[in-house]
Amino acid sequence: MLKDLLDKRQCFKLVCGAGNEDAQEVERLVTLYSSAGCMFFDLCAKPEIVDAAKRGLQRAGITKDRYLCVSVGIDGDPHITKAVIDQQKCVKCGKCKKICPHDAIIELDKYKVKKERCIGCTQCFNKCPKQAIEMVTQLQDYKEVLPKLIEKGIDCIEFHAISEDEQDVDEKWQQINDYFDGMLCISLDRSELGDKKLKERVKRLIAKRKPFTTIIQADGIAMTGGTDDYATTLQSVATAQLFQNENIPAYIMMSGGTNTKSTELAKQCKVQPHCLAVGSYARKIVKDYLERDDFYENKEAFNEAVKIAKNLIDTSLRNMVND
Template sequence: MKNIEINKYYKIICGAGNENLKEIEALAFVYASAGFNMIDVAAKNEVISAAKKGIELSCNPDKMLLCVSIGVQSDIHLSKAVINRQKCSSCKKCIEVCPQNAVFEEDNKIQIDERACIGCLKCQHNCPSDAIVVEHKYKSPCTMLLSVLSDDIDCVEFHCNSSDIEQILENWKQLKNIYSGRIGFCMDRSKLPDETIISLISQMVDNDENVIVQTDGKPMSGGTDDYKSNIQAVSFAELILSNNIHAKIVLSGGTNSKTSEFAKLCNVDIDGVAIGSFARKLVKDEISSPDFFENIELQNSAIEKARDLYNKINI
């Protein structure tokens, strides 16, 4: 675990279900080089190794914290899309819309690379034949955490996007019992009434100012760069702050280059920004090239874009 003082968190989210090792290594390399100080990856040993490899290759190897994401049973971030072949008409719409390039055609069959799928369900929403189902490969949050504890991680993020309060509190208690380091949780306001969600967050924060609360405004929204997609995340942060809950507040879900500016305009005092879809899409052309790690021009181009994003959110 790195012993780094952090004032503001600038986090690149790789996707809690993303097991595309090459992509994760490249994202870690690019965003660590650009100044981001945290990377969020799936709680899998090989994924953690890939992220560490990318961080080591960057020009800021000692500044980036490695956070693993684990979740409750219903957490969409841990879902995988599966094709029902009997219904599939091979229209290829899913190939067009997948942000992860996880869908492809082989042997005249549409296939999904499970390791690259992040469960965003864009394919399902765009399938005209209702041929895509969701599969959840559930392991309890503690089981997931215990499997990576020896990997020298710097932070844990618990995805508790669920309406089952008892389950959330039980899981949270268990996690805090086995992990004493930096820990946070990611919550979606749409799952519960405001009063309930505030009570739940108060119990979880429990006056511990080190707990990080990630306000998941518009989960996996696709990465547009506008003010509007930040509204839910900023409004959720405002709700927490106006209820005098003292925790580190990091915005996520719909976040982009305008997030910090928008929060500032709204007088919402945040402790950081976590960016997923927008940041991944920004450098997708460069990092998906097979020779990315041998091609300095591609690397510089990706780092420049990532640094520009960092400069815009670091205000």
């Protein structure tokens, strides 16, 4: 069970991307990382993406002790935003295409965003010299989408609650609780709230839930894990420490800027997460392999990619073991 994995503090979660609607990439990611030993996968909240992940597990030949989580968001949360290019302002400089780490921007007669590949990282938004790019929230009707996802046999729902609107947070959280009685995860960072309010929100949201049926995802800086250094993961460790010091009856998962240094730094700071979630960095280090036309057929290349992924997983979990 997922709970057993968290209790042992030996949980590594691959974040495929809350906004990643590319079914082919998700299937390949899950095949690869499941083969490397990953047991927990975070997915876009769309039934076809859950199906893609299940195909990946089947391709890897490992379906036991593998757990699927879907991520839903709230108005303003960066994880559920997509870039939109204003063609009236765009001067076709190409800077957005060059900087996009997800190949989500294509050049035809003009630059366009491939919606299914955009995960809302805002790199193009920040780079555009003409402010021609807008980040637009992709809201979902929980009443419509959650039953379809639950029917797929998911193991966890992650709620991205990065917002200042407490009423909206509470209402959405209650909807999720009404529909799903399994493991829930709350993803929070310090971009909108100070430490005091952040702790108050978490305690309020889990007050009516049984102890350790909730994961708190301590998000450092979302979607910034492309670099493998201590500075990138510092905020994730600090946010996890904030919740750990409160002795909240919930599991703690580090995310947001995570990489191979995350659990090492956490250990030095006496932070003991139950799980490490890695997205941008985990996808980046195997990107060249994922794009191969012979991804499944070329066993030598596939095994090389598995070795790279396995090193990330093993390094991360090794530092989570208590001495």
